[in-house]
Amino acid sequence: MNKKQKFFAYPYVVWMFIFIVLPIVLVFLYSITTKEVNNIKTINFTLNNYKLFFDPLYIGVTIRSINLALVSTIFCLVLGYPIAFIISKINIKHRNTVLLLFILPMWMNMLLRTYAWMTILGNNGIINNFLNMLGFPSLRLLYNNSAIIIGMVYNFLPFMVLPIYTALSKMDQHLVEASHDLGADNRTTFLRVILPLSLPGVISGIIMVFMPAVSSFVIPRLLGGNRSLYIGTLIENLFLVTGDWNFGSAVAIMMMLIILVSMSILNRFDVDKEGGGSNLW
């Protein structure tokens, strides 16, 4: 093509520098300075923000968030793998319809999907009303960890199912037949042929669920109440309530690090270097 057309991208290169690179540089800068940054001459570098992050209180917040995200990811995987497997087995005529039905709830605003669970789990929500009707006392279902996990699984399940489904449907069916011909039973075929071949999809699924789960602040806020802090709600608090941008930036940078490290650990398992979800976006 025409080499002159390179110029078309120059405005966006400038845009990327201003709106993508510069903001992240600023976050990093805030994370390594003390609060008085309004005067450029008195800029003070410090590592105290990071030191504060390693305070037992905040380490607790981080571990709690990672735990919650891990549990949600495991639930998504355990529930989602069979879904992807079953959908990939449905005959081609109905498969797209089932897939569409599965994705449809995702088109609803995420806040509404989360809010819907407040109606179900709330103190005079549906479940408690039903229990009262049967003469049982109300349960406290909302504003605890299980409520957050339900909300996360509900919101992020498609992110797990779609990459696995893509990997399974790309798989050469002759390999399964070959395995049966060679005398393997269903279990062995699944463990030795199907599962390893769908692993790239599983890994993208795990990344795509874990990442939003660990950084989410909406779901913990709405379903978890105000009692306990998570890394997402901590960042929101620091920026929008207390206005402590320096410590907030340090927490944000640490969160990015956690996500980066977990992604690179997971990518080691992805032998093909080709995520099953790569054509999802």
Place this chain on the structure above:
Amino acid sequence: MVKRNLHKIYMGLIFVFLYAPILVLVTYSFNDSTSRGNWGGFTLKWYIDLFNDRDIKTALYYTVIVAVLAATIATFIGTISAIGLYNFNKTPKSIMVNINYLPVVNPDIVTGLSLMILYLSTNMRLGFLSMLLSHITFDIPFVILAVMPKLKSLNKHLTEAALDLGATPLYALRKVVIPEIMPGIITGFLIAFTLSIDDFVISFFTTGSGVTNLSIVIYSMARRGVKPTINALSTLMLTAVLILLFIINKRSALVDGQKNNGGNY
């Protein structure tokens, strides 16, 4: 046979899990009772409340305006940038594509707060403009990601043929390249539009002074507890999404007849 039924039961349970909350929202939007447990008869009063709610009307206005503007601008910038980037040399190209990828892989909260820091450090007032700029920023990468594959699969000789036949480069671009990558551009626009309509986190951090969108209004209402008008709003938004999907499906069925457009979902 037993296995088949087991599959059906499992999928049935999953669909109950997926659709029950939505069904609950829709049902209770017609419920004439403030306490959600009881059914107080059919009513449309929450819908009337909704139409009289000024906050929601303003939010709806900003949601639509920002989504239309951001998706249009992002589609334009994204398309020409994808064409430009495609002609970059290997190393600069991979650097640029990777930077472009950052807003896609970064958690929304990081993108949101970093943009907020940028605006406030440059003494920009948070409001409509900052929200629009943020939406354009997170929309463009998705447009580029949708257009790039189309450029890669484009037959190089087509442009050359157009040039040999006397077309100016711009004319060749307009008449040959753009029509060929059109499915990618449309997919990009639709992704950008849906992302903008649905965005909460980035808007929440980068807006201010009375400018809100629907997600922000829902969030602040939901934090104060459950309110039946939200149910009515959900029902209307769900209907809008269903109509939109129906139109897209009709359209892509038409396009699929002629050419496989490799759409997203």
